[in-house]
Amino acid sequence: MDQIKKQESTEETHKIIHTYPLLRHSDMPESMRAETIELIVTACEKYSANNESAARIIKEGLDKRYGATWHCVVGETFGMDVSYEMKHLLYMFLGGNLAVAVWKCC
Amino acid sequence: MITSATGGMAWQERQLSSEEDELSEEDSRREPTVEIRLNTVSPEVANLVHYDFTSRKYLPCEDLTLDLLTLPSKIMLKEDLLAIQEERALVQNTTAAHAGHAEGGDDEKLSVDDLEGCEDVISKEELRKLDSQPNPFNFSERVSQTLRNIVTDEMVQTDPPPSTTFCVNVGPSDIYDAYRKDYAKKQALARLLEEEREKAKDKSSSKKKKEPQPPAPSGSEVALLAPVAPLQESLFPNLSPAQLKRLAFTAKILERMVNQNTYDEIAQDFQFWEDQSDDFRGREGTLLPLWRFSSSALTLVPGYWSGWGGRNATLTEGVRGLLVTDLSFSPVFSDLFAASFSSAETLGTEGAGAVCVYSLKNPSHPERLLLHSCGVTCVQFHPTIASVLVAGLCRGDVVIYDVTSSQAIAEVSSSACSGKHLLAVTQVQWMRFSGKLSLLSASQDGRVTQWHVSGNVLSPTDLLTFPGLSAPQAGPAPNGMSPHDLDGNKKSATPSDGTSSRISGKSSFVAPDRVQLEGTATHIALKPDDDTTLLVGATTGAVFQCSTASTVHSLVRYSAHTAPLTALAWNCYNYNVFLTTSMDGTLKIWLQQHPTPLVVMSLGGAVASAAWAPYSSTVVVAVTDEGKIFVYDLFVRRCRPLCVQALPQKKRLLVSSLAMSPYHPVLLVAGERGHLVSFKLSPNLRRPHKEAKGADDQRIREIEVMKIDRIIATNRG
Numbered sequence: 156m157d158q159i160k161k162q163e164s165t166e167e168t169h170k171i172i173h174t175y176p177l178l179r180h181s182d183m184p185e186s187m188r189a190e191t192i193e194l195i196v197t198a199c200e201k202y203s204a205n206n207e208s209a210a211r212i213i214k215e216g217l218d219k220r221y222g223a224t225w226h227c228v229v230g231e232t233f234g235m236d237v238s239y240e241m242k243h244l245l246y247m248f249l250g251g252n253l254a255v256a257v258w259k260c261c
Numbered sequence: 262m263i264t265s266a267t268g269g270m271a272w273q274e275r276q277l278s279s280e281e282d283e284l285s286e287e288d289s290r291r292e293p294t295v296e297i298r299l300n301t302v303s304p305e306v307a308n309l310v311h312y313d314f315t316s317r318k319y320l321p322c323e324d325l326t327l328d329l330l331t332l333p334s335k336i337m338l339k340e341d342l343l344a345i346q347e348e349r350a351l352v353q354n355t356t357a358a359h360a361g362h363a364e365g366g367d368d369e370k371l372s373v374d375d376l377e378g379c380e381d382v383i384s385k386e387e388l389r390k391l392d393s394q395p396n397p398f399n400f401s402e403r404v405s406q407t408l409r410n411i412v413t414d415e416m417v418q419t420d421p422p423p424s425t426t427f428c429v430n431v432g433p434s435d436i437y438d439a440y441r442k443d444y445a446k447k448q449a450l451a452r453l454l455e456e457e458r459e460k461a462k463d464k465s466s467s468k469k470k471k472e473p474q475p476p477a478p479s480g481s482e483v484a485l486l487a488p489v490a491p492l493q494e495s496l497f498p499n500l501s502p503a504q505l506k507r508l509a510f511t512a513k514i515l516e517r518m519v520n521q522n523t524y525d526e527i528a529q530d531f532q533f534w535e536d537q538s539d540d541f542r543g544r545e546g547t548l549l550p551l552w553r554f555s556s557s558a559l560t561l562v563p564g565y566w567s568g569w570g571g572r573n574a575t576l577t578e579g580v581r582g583l584l585v586t587d588l589s590f591s592p593v594f595s596d597l598f599a600a601s602f603s604s605a606e607t608l609g610t611e612g613a614g615a616v617c618v619y620s621l622k623n624p625s626h627p628e629r630l631l632l633h634s635c636g637v638t639c640v641q642f643h644p645t646i647a648s649v650l651v652a653g654l655c656r657g658d659v660v661i662y663d664v665t666s667s668q669a670i671a672e673v674s675s676s677a678c679s680g681k682h683l684l685a686v687t688q689v690q691w692m693r694f695s696g697k698l699s700l701l702s703a704s705q706d707g708r709v710t711q712w713h714v715s716g717n718v719l720s721p722t723d724l725l726t727f728p729g730l731s732a733p734q735a736g737p738a739p740n741g742m743s744p745h746d747l748d749g750n751k752k753s754a755t756p757s758d759g760t761s762s763r764i765s766g767k768s769s770f771v772a773p774d775r776v777q778l779e780g781t782a783t784h785i786a787l788k789p790d791d792d793t794t795l796l797v798g799a800t801t802g803a804v805f806q807c808s809t810a811s812t813v814h815s816l817v818r819y820s821a822h823t824a825p826l827t828a829l830a831w832n833c834y835n836y837n838v839f840l841t842t843s844m845d846g847t848l849k850i851w852l853q854q855h856p857t858p859l860v861v862m863s864l865g866g867a868v869a870s871a872a873w874a875p876y877s878s879t880v881v882v883a884v885t886d887e888g889k890i891f892v893y894d895l896f897v898r899r900c901r902p903l904c905v906q907a908l909p910q911k912k913r914l915l916v917s918s919l920a921m922s923p924y925h926p927v928l929l930v931a932g933e934r935g936h937l938v939s940f941k942l943s944p945n946l947r948r949p950h951k952e953a954k955g956a957d958d959q960r961i962r963e964i965e966v967m968k969i970d971r972i973i974a975t976n977r978g
Contacts, residue, residue, distance in 0.1 A: 173440040180427075190532075220533045234430035241423045248439055254431040260424065 174251045181245040191217065191245050195255050199229065203250070206230060213257060221259070228256045352387065520623050527551050531621075531927070536943040544897055546945030548890060548906045551927065552624035556583055556602060556617065556935030585931030587639040588920035593647035595924035596621040597628070600937060601652060603636025616640050616652050618664055621927070621939070629664045639688050643698075651700055653686025659702050659712055659719060673717055680721040682706050687783045692809075694792045701795070701809070703782035709797060711809060724809055727778045727799060778816075779803060784829040790836045798826035802843055806853070819856065821849060828871045834878035834962065835969040842868035848883050850895070852973055859976040860899060864891055869932075870919040876926065876947055878965035879972060884908075884919045884930055892946050896968045903946055908938065 198212040206229040217225040243259035310319040591597035614636035617627035636655040643649040648665040663671035675681040682704035698714035707727035780801035788794035793810040802822030822843030832838040837853040844867040849858040866885035874880035879896040888908030916932035926942040
């Protein structure tokens, strides 16, 4: 009995930490989505300690590629309710503890 | 009398009023007249005398001044003006005017308006007197009334882009849950796949056709084949092979990083930048230069110089000698292309050559480098197997490579024992539908040969034999050719054969089965949907259509050009249309089985190469050997190109080849000195048809076919 309990406890503590980019929601066209995810991953890896800089890089990159005006949220905990131009939204998780949302709206 | 007018002139002004005191003061106030007189006051005049006849003696000239010019004017002395104003101020003071006008005598800014404003304090008479005063300012007014534009407000309300809302709340727990769920889903999927695979395994015993096994490289190429490893070993003598392998991998990543940063601007241009000025340019477009691919890597490889026969050549000499002979984009990978290089100026057997497989992501160094001890004349990627490519050599070899890994490049070569070409191979082409690996090659020795790959051996079957340069008969004589076709170097072979003499005489359409081959085959092109129909271009400028299937060749001869052919390509949408270009400076577009071309375009110089754009059925890109690139869209207009652009180059160099990427609007142009440049076609050059907007692939294809069909209908005549 004791043994079984012990096993259970070790199973519980053994957690797998996922860090791959996980797309949660997007209505972008395929090529745009791939580009955006790549940009987000690059920016967040470059500025892993500074979400502000990462958000700035993402926003500026998207503005340059797909025209103004993009908005970006990078953070662990946030809530939002935005209106956005259709086919210009992407919401994803990254690195296991980071959520990134980008959308276009004037 | 003035005898000399050389003396100095001086302005002398005199106010009459001050001189003539007897005039009434009021008069002088009303009309202060000034005269400006021009007279002479030269000191020399004092010495002058004149002879008086009445007194009979010389007398000195008395009145030395002479009025030359008298101008009545309204200029007055400043002191006088001050006096007038002083008096006026006095008048105002006495009538007890408002305080603002009591500034004193030095007020020079009295204007008529001010005076009118205080009408009640100055009597009418006084005012009239003031009116007649001269304007203290030199005042002139010129006014004209012009038409005034009427300003109106006009507004249009446009629809805003459609928008929706998105609402989300996220915390660490949400992220964790999402990852857990996704991971579970992935695992389930993987399990499912595994099960399916096992099921499939059980059902069918492993019966899979495999690609040719990497054979052992043979002959003299061995030393040249794997150049990268020896280079690294010489650089890092302390490292073991395993370490070297890891180092190569790391170095590759580093190289990619450096390139990504170095060529970031170009990459951004390539992917996202569209030339906005095209909107104002009508139909014309431009070519934006992108990467310039470097071939200097070739010269750094040990073994390269051995190809020069031990000549003491310098680095620049080596690069200068390089000629890019052929380009081929990978049909599978969007960024990959192969270029063949030849160091010899002519297609001789001397010199060195190479095939470089470049990626658009790395313009500074090729991904794969396949060196040869003789020039490489042509190269082509396999249409479906991504890593397999074939190259033709100056020596007459046809070599197949598998370039999956940079460490071990597999190679299958034609051997001298079993009917390889005796002179330089001019073009190679894979066959698509034969099931096995097989390809066609054309050579300067006059043969057009089909090669079957079985294991490590290439077995040839001769399809056609052209009279060629020297016409040495190597392989077995091809079937279906009448004897006089084979021996005939001369075009007007036998007088009895009326047809053949007619061909050489004038350009007429000749019935099949009666056509005599002439010149040597330089270009071959298989029909895209049918492996049995083959076009062969010859040095004489003629194009022959023949069949690879039947032993009795049914030939159609198109009298295409008067000079050697330089390009031959089927249309990507309508498989009955092909283009030919030639050194005679024309580009012609043909419909199959029609003796006259649909369209003839003169480019004003020997055309080096041409290609159909893969995205449109009517866009043709051609380049002259001087480096002028022409882009035509037959559907938009036929007489003038949409774009003519010269290659940006410092020195004059000959251009030899051109290729269009099947995935991107990117054009490659290559020539002498290893010159290899890519261009992006501006939006005007790839503008889709009106109806193609938002259409799916099937519909776009239909529209493209419709476009080329319309060209055919209007030009068939």
